[in-house]
Amino acid sequence: MPVFRVFLSIVILGGVLRLGVAGEPNARELVAPGTALLVEVNRPTQLIDNPLARDVWGLISETNGVKQALSSPEVDRFRQAARFVEKSLGVDWRTGIDRLTSGGIVVAIGPKRPDSEPVVTAIVTASDEQILKQFIDAVQAEIRRAANPPGAPADKPGESAPERKSPETASTEYRSFACQRVGNGHFSVVGRRLIVSNAKSGLEAALDRLAGAATDKPFDPPQSLRMVDGAGKPPAILATVNLKFIRSEPNAQAALTLPANDPLPVLFLGGYVDLVRRADFAAAGLFVDGPAHELKIRFPVGTEGAYQGLRGYFASETTEAAPPLLRPPGTIFTAGWFRDYKKLWDARSELLNSELVAKLDADNAKAQSEGPKIGVADVVQIVGPHFRVVAAQQQESVYKIKVEERLPAFALVVSVRDEGAFRQRIAPAIDSLLWLGLASSNLGEVKPVEYRGAKINAVRFTEKPEFANSDKSTLYNFDPAYTLTRGQLIVGSTSEIVRHLIDELERQPAPPSAGMPERATEHQELSLAGLGELLKVYQSRLTRAAVLHQGLSPAEADQEIDSLYQVLKRLGDLTSRNLISADHFEIDVRLGPAAEKP
């Protein structure tokens, strides 16, 4: 199926949609309402030709992994396809692909069918009719040539060469449009537009709409999912999924049922489960703005009509929100989220089936009557709805034994509603467990220290010389510590990060209240440059792996790691944020140069 392969290559590469030709319907208007997934490649040149892509390509093109990938048969086939485009259009492949697809590409994927592949229909709009015709003519000539190559041996002298096995082809007409079939592929060229499908019905459905003969409306998601950037431009790629088809899947139906039979999806995905239950569509748009790439995901439903039991899952415009991000020195990753587990606990009979609720209640009652006498109900009552995690490079160690590969320190910061209850009921239990564990293993001791008015309980491991030159030295990456201060419980892998977080809490404002612009249910930030610094920490391990596992020379391995480090530095930060409002839910993920930090 070489022709289809070429088309597929084009579809993957994408094109630019230009709504220009008078009287020509928008390609998405040719898409049937029963489409499960619609992908619109609006501004593809941005995908392969933007400052970040150029920069990164410059750094990685000489690395072993990329060189290997470039020498693979798959890439070789792509290269051949690109050469074919160049040969048939007489321009370089980038220009050729751009001209062939400059009006954009729309790919519609139908719902799953029980006994065959889903119908996939692609509509490719070229810059003009002539260039498309030139290309299609070349493809057809190639098909003919492949079917009967020049110089193919004849069976007997004087006879013509035997027919070689080639894809079956046929020409037909539908509603006065010329249609072609090549193997299982069906296509029609209408003006500057190529419509191609893996099913006759797919092609005909698009042609029906083109001829104005369709009786139903086209694929029609809510207008709020037609995303644009600040300048009013559509995203480079927009994918719209029809959730009704997902909901109709038996497995999905089970997962979306509330009250649920499984507590874990409710605990970890509860709010998202509710969104999928209520929204008919969701969309994701990729925007490219200079070196920054932003993915925006939208659901056209919000707090209005939300499942009663899941209030408390998302921070909304009318509730508290996620706490501000903490950025101690050397931060690699920082996240904050809002989740009111007390509300979820209180609504447990709406969220879980009665059997699960009865079991939870029994377990809670048992925990409240045994040992430290703390049940889930007590914990969610004491602990607040604000959570933060941080990973940061360690600055200094409390140990004399130096660890060659120093792991990042990490910490969890949780708001506490009732500090008194925490100190009275939970802290003694934690301390007892720590003392008991350390005493029985003879591994170390707990050292309480004061810092800015907070009492930090830190575990200091005993330094054993025999651990120094073995993998056990990893232990000296940790001096776990916790403290309760300023309404927050801080638990860290090192006492240093706990101290740094106290400094951060000192200088940060309280969690934003309703209406503040930076409000979010969850937000996080990964410093790729910080991640790059970690590569340096693990340089010797990575070099060894590259030499022994990939067969690189040590010099090549070092160069590869350096390239990766440079790439990570250029990529900047990966940030994400989500927020629910009355009528929609949004997730924004951004990769780009680090923004100014507060």
Next chain:
Amino acid sequence: MNPVQETLDHLQPDAAWQPFVPDSSNPWNDVKVAHLYRRSGFGTNWATIATGVQSTPAALVERIVSGAGPEETGDFEAEVARLREGVVKGNNALEAKALWLYRMLYSPHPLRERLTLFWHNHFATSNAKVRSLRLIQQQNETLRRHALGRFDALLAEMTIDPAMLIWLDSDTNKKNAPNENYAREVMELFSLGVGHYTEKDIQEAARALTGWKVVDDRATFDPAQFDDSDKTVFGQTGRWTSGDVVRQCLSQRACAQFLVRKLFRELVSETAVPSDALLEPLAAGFRARNYDIAWLVGTMLRSNAFFSAAAIRQKVKSPCDFLLGMVLALEGRPSLTQLAQFCDQLGQSLLYPPSVKGWDGGPAWINSSTLLKRQNLAFELTRGSGQSLRIDPARLPAEYGVVGAEKTAEFFLRLFHQEVAAGALMSIVSQIEAERAAGAAAFYGDLRGQGDLSSASARSAAHLALTLPEYQLG
């Protein structure tokens, strides 16, 4: 009689070990150069063979025995030390094997690695029992340090090597409960061979070897556990220690003969069995030079015997020879952990020899299962995808200016076999032509605009040349 044996038997002891001097009837050619590189290392590439043919046997052997200069060696050892530290700390056996393969492939002194492998098989110690990559690596370094040094020093160090102490239970050999394991093996396998000692010698030597144990990864002598009384070994009585036992073994006449015979099998031929008389000049010289291994090895590699028909292709390639030979010839850089796994699959798990006797070697390397695996691995390494991506047989013909089906087939036959048998050539050419015809109608066929072979055909040619039965012989 076996013609190879006949050839060997015809060699006069005096002439056999004289340096080989080529003449018109017995010229210096690629067959002999490739043979030298296979036995003194693990093989080499086309360019090195071609350069070797331009040299002389004496000069080439001299270069191989002396290895690279101190600067190059120093750089390489620094790289290895950097890798070794992590491997030992991580206690990763697969990486430890891969690191040794790295040395075998890229060492500036391949003969030293070849002999390190030989001594690893001679003093076969398995990490399966030692269970410490640190100690096994330490032993490996000792073998390497003495690989071309003096055997008396090597034997003395191995006797109190921590891994060896654990492997042969010397760390439990105490005054009141002597353990005879090491005493038996030092005579039977390490220095004399069966028939050159008595049970009494073993019992007495075991007592002399008491008192050693491993503390903090070091061999430590504990006088309290040493049997300080008189012992009689090889008819001599005294308050012998472990050092004395080593000295007494080395003083036996059988010792040099035993080692020379074993090295003959490693470096010269395992098909023909040499007579004592043939080996005696070497044994006498070895003894006279205080067990100087470099002299013995150099003498063997330079000799008429080494370049005779009794030696060339008279060994079955070990898994290391087979795999590394392919990699070196094809100038690739594959995953070394993958190669280590391939070695394991073919029966040569480095650092884990099957017993104190080491690997049997010779025809034992080949059976129906390992032969099939060898063919499959040859395919794996030449197919140009997956782990073998960094081995590209298709690149070589172009680099050496070889064009066309017949020339490509000839190139790979010469590269791997240094001979071009007409039948083999025809078979490979017809296979290439068939593949080429099948590919001619491919959609992208003429877009390449090249008259040379497609990379798939070149890979096929390399693979077919490697699957000829002769390639199993080194």
